[in-house]
Amino acid sequence: TDSPYKALEPATLADRLGSISAIRERTGDPARWSVREVGDGNLNLVFIIDGPDGSVIVKQALPYVRLVGESWPLPLKRAFFEYNALIRQAERDPGSVPEVYHFDETQALIVMEFLTPHVILRKSLMEGRTHPDLGKVLGEFCARTLFRGSDLSMPTARRKADLALFAGNVELCDITENLVFSDPYFAAPLNRHTPALDPVVTMLRADTDLKITAQHLKMAFANNAETLLHGDLHTGSVMVSDSQTRVIDPEFATYGPMGFDIGMLIANFLMAYFAQDGHAEAPGARAQYKEWILSVVDAIWSHFSAEFTRLWRTERSGILYQASLFEDQGHGLAAEKARLERLAAIWRDTLGFCGIEMHRRTLGLAHIAEYDRIEDEALRAACEARGLMLGRVLAVGRAEITSMAEVLDLARKINGE
Ligand code: SR1
Ligand code: MG
The missing domain is CATH 3.30.200.20 (Phosphorylase Kinase; domain 1)
Known part of the structure; x- marks a missing residue:
């Protein structure tokens, strides 16, 4: 040409x-x-x-x-x-x-x-390696990029210019809109799944509440231009060494809801957790490592909310929730109430997107190596089915689940611990 x-x-x-x-x-x-x-x-x-x-x-x-x-x-x-x-x-x-x-x-x-001696985090999780501060770095990355890319912090003319700029990323958003939110819930041509999951897949595709939830979340992804997202923040988009964590690959960047990045990230750790039994040398062999993975999930959310809180209190210079609005209400209590309500909304979105990501990585086109590498098909299906089950509970039940401890207990329970 x-x-x-x-x-x-x-x-x-x-x-x-x-x-x-x-x-x-x-x-x-x-x-x-x-x-x-x-x-x-x-x-x-x-x-x-x-x-x-x-x-x-x-x-x-x-x-x-x-x-x-x-x-x-x-x-x-x-x-x-x-x-x-x-x-x-x-x-x-x-x-x-x-x-x-x-x-x-x-x-x-x-x-x-060139990051060296870094490796892709997903690979490291399959090898059973731990990384200090992983949850802290990732939670703070989410808080800083999501807060500082939003109208909580940016001059709104700049944010609107960025909104227009990234609105051009149409085709990559289209991939997410189809592959994440719709294809897993019907027999889309490029879908694939482990054959032994057929009965579970039939059940999920007949689940009206789940399908409506996925569309509510798709609407939030497509219409709620809250901040600049990484847009594809899974464990393949993170590189780690023994002492460093770096985030790569933001080509899916778009304006969308904060919970999308955090939810996708957490989903990939939870799937790494469910996949461990598929790779374990003996039942219970990786118990300690599985708990470490869950502790990273816990740390991501707690560091996200702590850093979001710090930024809310010190950098809230955008058009949203201006400090001057709350000045006459004593000790910033009203602003704190608003902060807690915002965090609760981000939490609900996070759980929803987390659940849907766990579905699409098992039922759609783009799978994860952790599951794919489990050779024994029955064992692979069992691990994947646990992820699907948790995904359904988190997405549909997102308004009723109020703490990360509850999420982690659900994961343990579904995994039979
Ligand atoms: C056709 S692209 C499939 C997936 O790969 C990317 O990493 C994104 O996660 C996308 O959904
Ligand atoms: Mg990528």
Whole structure:
């Protein structure tokens, strides 16, 4: 075609990117680069350039969904949204995301910091590794990016400009709208599930309350432009080392409800919890590790709410819940009441989105490695069925569940602990 865009290949990368000073100064002489393609995600190409002076990551969007192939075109513009989200996240929670060195909109590529010795969190959870402060870093990331991207904090003209900018991320929102909220609840063509789950799937697809709940949540995702979301915050979008946690991959960034990011994140930890019995060497072998996973879920919410509270009290400079409105009501009690009501609303959304995410990762197109890698089909179905059951309880019962302790007890009970 006439398009100036060309997908990168390891062999051509030095020729195509070697003259960019932001890359050269971090890697050294392009003639001495060694390049590997390492992408294993659903959508993009990812390369590591190793040079004599250092390494960088090059991420390039493909004009189609890598997982499915060229039959499913997907705009290159997602790299533009990812770049814009990354620079905003870096501003709102410094140190939480990889540093961006170079962005080329036409080639849909972002060159960024190579995180080492980090690995994808999902992989680490399958290996049974623990990471200090994981829940704290993730909970604070959610609080800072979600609070600071909203009308609680931003000058509203800037927020409205960002709302308009990210409103262009139509096709990636369309993926979420279909794959997360609708496809799992009918026989959509790209769905797949473990055959032994057939009876459970039939039951869920006949469950009117659940289907209505999923559509209420879809409406909130599509219409409640509360803040700039990461948009795909699962454990494959987090990189960890023994001492650091970084969030990557915000190409699904859009304005939406705060609970979407937190709920999706928590769902992926809960599924990692249910998958443990599928990988355990013997019954009960991973009991301690399972409790650690649940403690991370607990920490995500408690650090989110503590940091949200701190920001509410110290950075509430936007058009919402202005301090001046509450001044005459003594000791900020009215503002505190408003804060608690907002947190309760975010909590309800969080549980709803969490439940739906647990369904789509088992019944829709995009599954998770934790479940997929359980070879024994009956065992896999048993683990997945527990996640589906908890997902249903959380989504439909979200208004009645009032604490994370209750959620974790439900998870333990459903898992037979
Ligand atoms: C067709 S893309 C499938 C999924 O992969 C991404 O990581 C998102 O989670 C999306 O829903
Ligand atoms: Mg991704």
